[in-house]
Amino acid sequence: xxxxxxxxxxxxxxxxxxxxxxxxxxxxxxxxxxxxxxxxxxxxxxxxxxxxxxxxxxxxxxxxxxxxxxxxxxxxxxxxxxxxxxxxxxxxxxxxxxxxxxxxxxxxxxxxxxxxxxxxxxxxxxxxxxxxxxxxxxxxxxxxxxxxxxxxxxxxxxxxxxxxxxxxxxxxxxxxxxxxxxxxxxxxxxxxxxxxxxxxxxxxxxxxxxxxxxxxxxxxxxxxxxxxxxxxxxxxxxxxxxxxxxxxxxxxxxxxxxxxxxxxxxxxxxxxxxxxxxxxxxxxxxxxxxxxxxxxxxxxxxxxxxxxxxxxxxxxxxxxxxxxxxxxxxxxxxxxxxxxxxxxxxxxxxxxxxxxxxxxxxxxxxxxxxxxxxxxxxxxxxxxxxxxxxxxxxxxxxxxxxxxxxxxxxxxxxxxxxxxxxxxxxxxxxxxxxxxxxxx
Numbered sequence: 283x284x285x286x287x288x289x290x291x292x293x294x295x296x297x298x299x300x301x302x303x304x305x306x307x308x309x310x311x312x313x314x315x316x317x318x319x320x321x322x323x324x325x326x327x328x329x330x331x332x333x334x335x336x337x338x339x340x341x342x343x344x345x346x347x348x349x350x351x352x353x354x355x356x357x358x359x360x361x362x363x364x365x366x367x368x369x370x371x372x373x374x375x376x377x378x379x380x381x382x383x384x385x386x387x388x389x390x391x392x393x394x395x396x397x398x399x400x401x402x403x404x405x406x407x408x409x410x411x412x413x414x415x416x417x418x419x420x421x422x423x424x425x426x427x428x429x430x431x432x433x434x435x436x437x438x439x440x441x442x443x444x445x446x447x448x449x450x451x452x453x454x455x456x457x458x459x460x461x462x463x464x465x466x467x468x469x470x471x472x473x474x475x476x477x478x479x480x481x482x483x484x485x486x487x488x489x490x491x492x493x494x495x496x497x498x499x500x501x502x503x504x505x506x507x508x509x510x511x512x513x514x515x516x517x518x519x520x521x522x523x524x525x526x527x528x529x530x531x532x533x534x535x536x537x538x539x540x541x542x543x544x545x546x547x548x549x550x551x552x553x554x555x556x557x558x559x560x561x562x563x564x565x566x567x568x569x570x571x572x573x574x575x576x577x578x579x580x581x582x583x584x585x586x587x588x589x590x591x592x593x594x595x596x597x598x599x600x601x602x603x604x605x606x607x608x609x610x611x612x613x614x615x616x617x618x619x620x621x622x623x624x625x626x627x628x629x630x631x632x633x634x635x636x637x638x639x640x641x642x643x644x645x646x647x648x649x650x651x652x653x654x655x656x657x658x659x660x661x662x663x664x665x666x667x668x669x670x671x672x673x674x675x676x677x678x679x680x681x682x683x684x685x686x687x688x689x690x691x692x693x694x695x696x697x698x699x700x701x702x703x704x705x706x707x708x709x710x711x712x713x714x715x716x717x718x719x720x721x722x
Contacts, residue, residue, distance in 0.1 A: 319345070322366035327377065328393040331384040331403065342366035344373060355381060372397055375423040383417055386410035388436065400430035404437065408481040411435040412462075435460060438483035440513035441490070445472070445497045447504040447520070451626040452476075457511070458483035464491060471498045473623040487514055489543075496538060499661070502624045502668045503527035505552070514544065521550040523625055524674050526692075528552055530667035537663070602720065605645035609718050612638050618676060618716045625671035627679060635676070638718055639683035649721035651691050652677050657710035658697045670694030676716050691721060 327341035340362040343349040353360040370376075376399065380392035383401060387410070390403015399422065405411035411433065418431040435458075443457035453476040459465050461482055469476050487493070493516060497509035500518065504527070507520020518535075522528035528549050535547050612634060619628040627635075642650060654669030654676075673692040681687045702709035 318367045319365040320367065322368045324395070325366065325368050325370060325373075326393065326395040327363070327373070328391060329377070329380050329384060330391045331387050331389055333389050337381070337384060339363045342369065344369040348374075352377065370397055370425075372423060372425045376426055379417075379421070379423050379426070383414060386414045386417075387433070390433070394426070397426050399426050399428050401428075402430065402432040404434045404484070405482075407436055408458075408483065411482045415462075434484045435482035437485040439485055441483065441486050441511065442513075443480075443486075443490070443494060443497075443511040445494075445501065445509045447501055447506050447508070449506045451621055451624070453501060453624075454478075455480050457481070458486070459494070460484055460486055460490070464494070468494055468498060471495060471623065472501065473621055475621065487511075493543075496540070498623075499664055500531055500534065502664075503530050503671055507550075516540070516543075516545040517548070518545065519548045522552045523671055524552045524678075526674060527625070527667075527671050530664075530671065533667075534664065601644040601646075602648060605641055605648060606720050608641035608644070609638065609650075609720065612641065613715070613717045613719065616712065616715050620672055620675070623668075625668060625675045627675055635679050636683065639680050639685055642680070642685050642689075645720060648689070649691060650685075650689050651693055651717075651719050651721045652680075653693045653695060653717040653719070655695050655699060655713060655715045655717070656697050657713040658700070658704040659710065662697055666694055666696030666698075669696045673716065676718070 322342055325342055327339065327343070330338045330340070332338060335357050337355060337358045339352060339358060339360045341364070343352065343360075343363050343365055344367065346365060349360050349363050349365065352358055352363065372394075376394045376397075379399075380394070380401070384390055384392055384403070386406055387403040388406045390401065392401045393399070401418070405414055414433050418428060418433070422428050438458050441458060443459065444455070446454040446456065448454065453472045455465075455468060455472060455476065456479045459468065459480050459482065465478060465480050465482075469478055490511075493511070497511075497516070497518075500509060500520070503522055505521045505523045507518070509516065509518050509520070518531075520531075522531060531549065532547070535541065535545070540547070615634065617631055617634040619631040620626060621628055642648075652673045654671075654673030656665040656669050658665070670692065671694075673694055677687070677690045677692050680690065697704070697713070700709070700713045701715075702712040704710055704713060
């Protein structure tokens, strides 16, 4: 009696067709037909990286050979992977890309449905976070569409961040930030030449972005010092540029209710006594000063160039007129420069300060106004304080060049007296100025 044989194997059906014969008899010719896995119209595969490092595959593989190759990946678990026909042409590339990304995560999930890719997870390190972002932005295989890519930097506990103003004026950012977007924003706020040693990490306090910007807003008033986050506590330990700068920091600290938010403030004695009384301003009278003639210690002085001395026999009237004219011309150059966002004089402006000090020798008995002005970027109150601090820095520089401190009156106007349109970069540049003039 003859019978047909039907054999089932994993990965589909194999039909072995032939005649059954009695033992010892010659075997008849047999035909073998492979039936592919069932057709899958919603084709997908996912890979989950578990905290222990295991890669759990789910969804479909096109054949048993592919599933076997995937099982050879270090840490792979393919027990949930079913066989199904209809895999997209990008199947192999998408799985290889997924494995490359997941290797840089401490945990995460990759899924591809058709040609639509999504991935989420936590990077294993700050360097892995950067590398993963680069992979997702530039290395997605052709034919795939990245619909979601949400990668967090590694979690940091306790969270740390610091802004340091060094004695040489340089600003250094250290510790952690959530990502490069905030790092770039903080570097821009810190000013030209700021240095970043930041690493990327998640787990930051809820108000971290705003708090970090507040920390940077204090920099213009510091000779040196640090604003630091350690866990959930912010501390300010610094030396202000001047008494007026100390007052500005304290006012900002109180206005923003930082003490209530858990911040602590420790200010050392300012680097030097202000060479003149700092101006404060209100909207009704933005140029209020008090008498600057009280005795004060004189800092080390630098003699103005001998060539700048007025000609012998010049009259007082001629000297005063010459002084006014030269100061007006020098102020119009707008060449007294500062570090961005700070009250620290830049080296490029030193020749102008030398020229101003020389011009003042033509009117040795005249009182001198030093006005600070800013553009309209940022908070108006902080701009006012910055204008005062910058005018004080100029006054201090003139004292070091031999100008008597009791002659100098510092005034801060902030953004209240623009001379150009603050809507343009050129206009802002003109509005950021120091004006030195003979006091009427």
